[in-house]
Amino acid sequence: MSIKYFVNALFVACILCTAAAFAQNKVIGIKKGESWYGGAVNDAHMAPFKSGYSLNLFADIRSNQAVPFLVSSKGRFVWSEEPFKFSFDNGQLIISDAVGSVVIDSAGNSLKDAFTNASKKYFPSAGKLPEMLLFSSPQYNTWIELVYNQNQKDILAYAKAILANGFPPGVLMIDDNWADYYGRFDFRKDRFTSPTAMIDSLHQMGFKVMIWVSPFISPDTEVFRELLDKKLLLLDGSNAKTADGTDKPALISWWNGYSAVMDLTNPKAQEWYRGRLDHMVKTYHLDGFKFDAGDADFYPANAISYAKATPNDHSRLWGEIGLSFPLNEYRAMWKMGGQPLVERLRDKKHNWEDLQKLIPHITSAGLMGYQFTCPDMIGGGEYGSFIGRDKLDEELVVRSAQCSALMPMMQFSVAPWRVLSKENFALIKASVEIRKKYTPYILQLAKTAAQTGEPIVRNMEYEFPGQGLSDVQGQFMLGSKYLVAPVVTKDHKKTIQLPKGKWRSDEGKIFKGPLALTQDVALNRLPVFELIK
Known part of the structure; x- marks a missing residue:
């Protein structure tokens, strides 16, 4: 060694x-x-x-x-x-x-x-798909509602409220702080009295359940000492060149403090980590995992590892762990295009500026081989932008839901029935109904992407080359058939660039492109144009 x-x-x-x-x-x-x-x-x-x-x-x-x-x-x-x-x-x-x-x-x-x-x-397509429920139904994440207070009572209440408010069951994600510390793969007893029964209840409601994990290990714990003794953690290379020269772990600064990190260049570390995930599946009946962190900048270039690796290589190895679980989600990834991994856009703030980034980000993800992509949480997933707010921007939440509705996936976290008026909540439910209409086509595109690698949502220049659309960021193509132009600004104005061809709008009107079409778009409308010729 x-x-x-x-x-x-x-x-x-x-x-x-x-x-x-x-x-x-x-x-x-x-x-x-x-x-x-x-x-x-x-x-x-x-x-x-x-x-x-x-x-x-x-x-x-x-x-x-x-x-x-x-x-x-x-x-x-x-x-x-x-x-x-x-x-x-x-x-x-x-x-x-x-x-x-x-x-x-x-x-x-x-x-x-x-x-x-x-x-x-x-980066050829692997010919495999993630769990299809991620595409066919909305996803629900407990993060914004519970943040670090993940607990059995409130998770069950959140799931029941989803159904009581008329939403279909789907994948439910339990977020961070469900365990006593990082590296312990059992539910903390002070917040989860019967975790297996909880997950069984969620299954009975129609949900599949995944849980937040990371490659970090809390220092000064029993698990940490075991892994350090077996040299399954990255070691500190600041004053040593080999593992024989140090037994000091590399302690990584991340958003939750300082932790050791798994050395996944070591096959035994991979075996240990997968074994703990399998334990969670077997013991608690979990269906999959939300794999957070794994950012290349969390891996020091001078860290000592079992096999040679750049910081970027460590990020990719974290991604490979998820290949064992069809129900997965990642935020940070390096060079894993074409693989059956769900990639979520980085946490977006609750503001219009970040909403406007969703379309260029998700279409560019497709150009990099990441086709099974989730556009972050509806209304925003960066919880800091929710702190201290007595009232959210309701129109922003509605437009966010519309923007996500015809992307590969849509994920709720903040409970719309809690934060919206009756009228605006009805518009959120309408966006879910819009998605239902196009779900068979989205599933077809996902299956095609798994075979050919072709993007599900597409940059306008990709689908209509040479028509002066390379700078267009406010609309996208869903496959080759539908042009989707969500409103992503506070006003209701929208300029839609129709390429050459004959287009039928969601309102039943026919337009001939090329055409720059400026419209007032009511809050209850998601503009969609079907290419009919």
Whole structure:
């Protein structure tokens, strides 16, 4: 084992040398009218990228999904197996600080060509789907209602309220703080008196149940001492080069303090972690897991691990754990496009600015191979933006639900029956009914994506190349058939860019594109246009 740790230490020490070897800058001249996307999902509202944008993907995946891949509306793409830095400056795309070799491909003519060529070669679809209930019914997460006070009584009450208020059962997610500490895979007894009975009751109501987990281990606990003794945790490499030189764990600073972290480069660590998840399934009858954290920036580049790994590699290994469970969800991911993993957009605040990011983020996720994507929680999932608010922006919650309704998944957390007026609550339920109408088509697209890798929700330029739509961020295509244009601003104005073709609106009117259509959109309407010719 010490040889492996030594090899990894040598690898980490030489990362900069390796990067230097490959880092002869690659300069790509940007063609007239060419638009570039990719890199990190959480920066996608800045795409297509303009001069001045720069990102180094090494140990920085922007707390969401990322991939060492850039794709162009002119059919070109950039790929590497390892992270690199990219910058846009005065008509040039500059690739630098590459940890591995970089491929530049110019075989295609369009955004769709470039995506298809790259995905088939570098992130082909695995031919498998996540749990289909995630698509066919709304999801419900206990986070905003309970935050860190996850407990049996309130979880059951939340589930009963879902049904009592006329929502269909679906996947219910129990969020963080259900255990005594991180690394203990049993429900805390002070909040859960009969957890197995609780989950059995949820099953009887029609729900499938998943629970929040992370790769972190609370220090100074029995589990921590066991894992440290077995060297299944990342070790601190600040004053040592090999595992033989230290028994000090790498303590990671994250949003809940300081913790040790699993070394998933070690097969025995993977075996231990999967074993604890299997224990949760067997003991408590759980159906799956919400895999949080795993961000590359939580893994120090100088940490000592069992096998060589960059911080980005550690993020990918966390993603591989979820492949054992069809009912899964991730927020942070590196280079796992094409896999049957559910990817959630990063927590969005309860404001209009973050609502406007949903469409460019989720369409860019599709361009990076992440097709089974959830657009965060309706009304926002960043709980800090809810603190101290006596009243939410009800119109924002309604428009958020409409925006999610025809995306691959829709997830509730804040209880709309609690925070909305009777009239606005009825509009939330109407958005669920709209989704029901299109659910068979969404399921068909998900099955196709599992075979071909093609996005479920699509960038306008992807579906209609060369029509001047590369900058359009306020609408998306659901497959090749439906143009969806949710209102994502406080006013009711919406300008919809209809591409060439004959379009029938949700109101039954016929329009011929290309056409820029400006409308006043009532709060009870989600504009949808069907391509009929």
